[in-house]
Amino acid sequence: MRAVSLLLGSLLFVGLVHAAEPAEPATKPAAASDHGAKPGSVAAAIKEVNQPVKPPSVIKEPPMSGAERTLARDAAQREEELGVRLKASLARLEKANIAARQAAQRPRAVPRPRVVPAEPVVMMPHATHWDYEGENGPLQWGRINPAWSQCESGKRQSPIDIRDGIRVDLEPIGIDYKPARFSVLDNGHTIQVNLGAGNTITVGGKMYELVQFHFHRPSEERINGRSFSMVVHLVHKNADGKLAVIAAMITDGAASPLVQTIWNNLPLEKNEATSSSMTIDMNQMLPVQREYYTYMGSLTSPPCVEGVLWLVMKEPIQLSAQQMAIFARLYPMNARPIQPGSGRLIKESN
Numbered sequence: 001m002r003a004v005s006l007l008l009g010s011l012l013f014v015g016l017v018h019a020a021e022p023a024e025p026a027t028k029p030a031a032a033s034d035h036g037a038k039p040g041s042v043a044a045a046i047k048e049v050n051q052p053v054k055p056p057s058v059i060k061e062p063p064m065s066g067a068e069r070t071l072a073r074d075a076a077q078r079e080e081e082l083g084v085r086l087k088a089s090l091a092r093l094e095k096a097n098i099a100a101r102q103a104a105q106r107p108r109a110v111p112r113p114r115v116v117p118a119e120p121v122v123m124m125p126h127a128t129h130w131d132y133e134g135e136n137g138p139l140q141w142g143r144i145n146p147a148w149s150q151c152e153s154g155k156r157q158s159p160i161d162i163r164d165g166i167r168v169d170l171e172p173i174g175i176d177y178k179p180a181r182f183s184v185l186d187n188g189h190t191i192q193v194n195l196g197a198g199n200t201i202t203v204g205g206k207m208y209e210l211v212q213f214h215f216h217r218p219s220e221e222r223i224n225g226r227s228f229s230m231v232v233h234l235v236h237k238n239a240d241g242k243l244a245v246i247a248a249m250i251t252d253g254a255a256s257p258l259v260q261t262i263w264n265n266l267p268l269e270k271n272e273a274t275s276s277s278m279t280i281d282m283n284q285m286l287p288v289q290r291e292y293y294t295y296m297g298s299l300t301s302p303p304c305v306e307g308v309l310w311l312v313m314k315e316p317i318q319l320s321a322q323q324m325a326i327f328a329r330l331y332p333m334n335a336r337p338i339q340p341g342s343g344r345l346i347k348e349s350n
Contacts, residue, residue, distance in 0.1 A: 016195040089212030130302050132189075133332050141302050151304035155265055157339035158297030159220035162312060165293055165348035173246070173290060173311060177210070179279035184265045185272075189301065190214045190334055191327065193262055194273065199282055201236055201244065203311065208236030210243045210282065215327055220300050220335045221292070221312055228316060229324055232285060233300075243299070244309040248286060253318030263326050287315035291349035300336045314349065 130136050130144055135325040142152025150157070181196045192214040199210035212235050221233035230250035237243055258280050267274040291314045 005231075012212075016270055022180065032187070053205045057167075061095075065223075075219045105213065105268060112282055132336070140338050141304065143303065148302040148304060150306055151302055152299065154298055154304055154306050155342050156296055156306045156344065157304060158300050158308065158310060159222070159336060159338060160295070160297065160341050160344070161222040161225060161338050162293050162295070162346055163224045165346040166348050168347050170292065170294065170347060171203070173292065175283070175286070175290070176200045176202070177282040177286075179281045181276070181278075182262075182265075182280055183264055183273040183275040184267060186267050186270045186330070188270050190216065190264070190331060191266070195279075195282070201246070203244060203309070206238050208238045208242075210234060210236050213282075215250075215331075216335045217324070217327055217333060218335055220250070221247055222338060223249070223312070223314075230319065230327065232317070234282070234285065242307065242309070243305075243309055246286070247310065247312040248293075249313065249316035250319050250324070251316045252321050252324065256284065256322035258282075259319055259323050265322065268320045285317065287317050289314050293346060293348045295344050297339075297344075 094127050130141055131137065136144060142149050171258050177199045180199055183194050185192045185194060192212055194212045197208055197209065201208050201210070210264070213232055214235075215230055215232050217230045219228035222232060228249040229252055232248050232250060234246040234248070235243060236245065261276075261278060261280055265276045292315065293310075293312040295310050296306075297310045298304050299308060
């Protein structure tokens with residue numbers, strides 16, 4: 001129905017148009033009659049509406065010359081080559097993006113720290129040999145080996161003459177010594193006794209473990225200008241590597257059972273330690289009264305490292321004349337000279 005209505009509307013419109021248009025030349029009706037309908041008739045109008053629309057005629061371009069065809073062919077070739085290069089560039093970019101994503105997803109290896117070998121120490125003649133007298137004596141220690149420069153240039157060297165101390169209420173040294181196994185070593189400079197773990201002191205809120213003790217003749221330290229026959233140094237180390245040394249002066253008197261045990265185990269060769277199956281109690285190496293002096297100093301032998309806490313007992317201990325004579329046969333003199341005090345603070349127990 002809708003199609004019929006549209007058709008009738010079209011016919012009515014065409015009729016009105018033909019009625020309103022002026023008469024056309026004679027050639028026009030002839031064209032209508034060619035299709036079997038009278039011009040101006042309804043049949044002619046219907047036939048005209050149903051006539052298929054002819055597409056517009058294709059405009060034919062004029063033929064190109066040989067030069068124009070060459071230019072066109074070259075342009076097409078360049079365009080094709082540009083497309084190929086563009087595709088290749090896009091392919092490379094995509095490949096790089098894929099590789100970057102894969103690298104980001106892989107676990108990153110932690111680089112190993114570079115180990116830089118330590119520079120060798122330039123050694124002077126007889127660098128490993130030092131003594132308490134002669135050409136390699138204490139005045140030359142700082143020049144024998146550059147690593148021992150503090151022996152010459154240090155400002156907090158030991159030993160010192162302990163005098164003019166400030167009397168204060170020093171806290172007692174927390175001494176916790178137990179019987180321990182030991183070994184005896186003649187190191188070419190003194191008799192040194194190395195100890196097993198378990199002997200400690202606590203001072204200034206810090207704990208130090210007794211590592212070794214050794215002897216000097218005469219005493220390296222002086223107290224108010226007084227020197228003693230010998231001294232024993234008990235060397236302690238804490239967890240930070242800091243040192244604390246207890247010094248006990250030695251005078252002629254009663255024999256020491258502990259020292260006699262050490263002499264009984266003296267090695268026959270230097271630098272070859274002798275181990276013992278016995279134990280020693282280091283409490284026997286300390287005086288009964290344990291008031292002390294304290295100051296900051298250094299080791300008294302190379303490398304003369306500073307920052308050592310010194311705890312010097314005010315009361316001496318005793319060895320027999322025979323026991324001291326045994327040591328004197330091995331080391332008649334192995335004491336460093338007194339070093340400048342350099343205005344250091346010295347405190348002493350009341």
